[in-house]
Amino acid sequence: MTVAVTPEVFRFVQYDAAEIAAVVEDLLGRLGLAGTRVALDVDETTPLTRVVVHEGDPLRIEAGSGALEDTRVPRTFSPTAAQVNVGRVLLRRRDRSGAAFAAAPDDAGLSLAELAAWDVTCVGRLARAGVRVHADRWRYNLRNRIGFTDATDAVFDRLWATDDASWFDIAAACGAVTP
């Protein structure tokens, strides 16, 4: 097992550390990251959905319990939510390691539109990796950020379908540069 989850016993939510570890381990395999050592620290005292990655070995991932939560049954674990929310940050991290994203600002410097566009490329890839996702949720988020237009929908379809987007594509989608 290359994934370690803390806390080992949850008190605020009905999560099981071993189940979470298995789900993230499976995700790593789907994303071609098998063998990566991960320390997943779940802040069970918050329902927020934020997930933050800290470089190192093991890779440290901090997640609010809301990121792993089944919104249908509050305070219970959702393997799908975990794979989508952890998967997005893992793919963004992997993108950053390539030259195509060398010009990308750090996460704190991303605009909401840029983050939404980047998420589209990540979730599209997660879908192709076999993770259950609902595409329209991400389409709606992108529309909220860059406009409810046919042009936005065309951008969405393009970003969703690609496996090798660049920072230039993300920025262009948000109108920051002219393609």
Next chain:
Amino acid sequence: MRRHLPASELARDERFHTITMRDRMADPRAGRGRFEGDNGRRSNRLTPDLPSASEAARSMMHGIFVGEIQALEGAGRTCFDFDDIPFALKLDMARQAWDEARHVEISVKLSAWMGTEIGQFAENTVLFEAACSADPVMRLAGVNRALEGLAIDVFTTMKAFGELAGDPFLEFCEDWMLADEVTHVKMGSDWLRRLTESDPQRRAAALEFQSVVDKLFSYGGTRSDSDESMIGLARRFRELAGFTDDEISHIADVSDEALSEAKARKQAVRAGAGA
């Protein structure tokens, strides 16, 4: 057919998971946590510039959807549960049930438009619980004035959200549903006054019940005049719905109180965690 159905026996298929207000209040996570909210933003009002805006809007839209189902069930029940109420009141409740059924359909389509599946969020049955009183006057106070009053606030917030985001469907649909809610509140206010005309004690009890429900709907400071609340108090539409200035001020006070209590709870939890 059985009369006076409890919330626990509402008909729902396997897509739905219902929770009670008690379940919601029992979540020990509120006010804790290492992470700050939306980047320490001062206003919590639901607007598109909120980092979590899309998710919050989707969740709220689903809340509206299940609220409409329960409002339909509540109005329908009031039609059926009582033999001794004026027939014209039954007709008004039947008209409201028809409106709510249309709102359910609109909400389903809006939810799909926003990328939400039916049942994706837990359903809090507190709205229907306000419609379970054995006294029809209490139902008018709890449902038509408190619940539908909240709907006015929620729809106004969502309509503004759609307008700011440039979402033509959300803005349009919320505006149309808002118009119906104003009518529902007005019906409730009119009937409450008529049915309690010669019974000031019953009227006082109903208004007190409304106040309790108003506070429950403001739980956690979700709705108030303050920007710290996600939902604002739609004063103008409440006026149109027949609320007096004093009544609106009272709801504002009750909501502020709920917000202050929520902040105090959060502070106490944080102090406890830091100790």
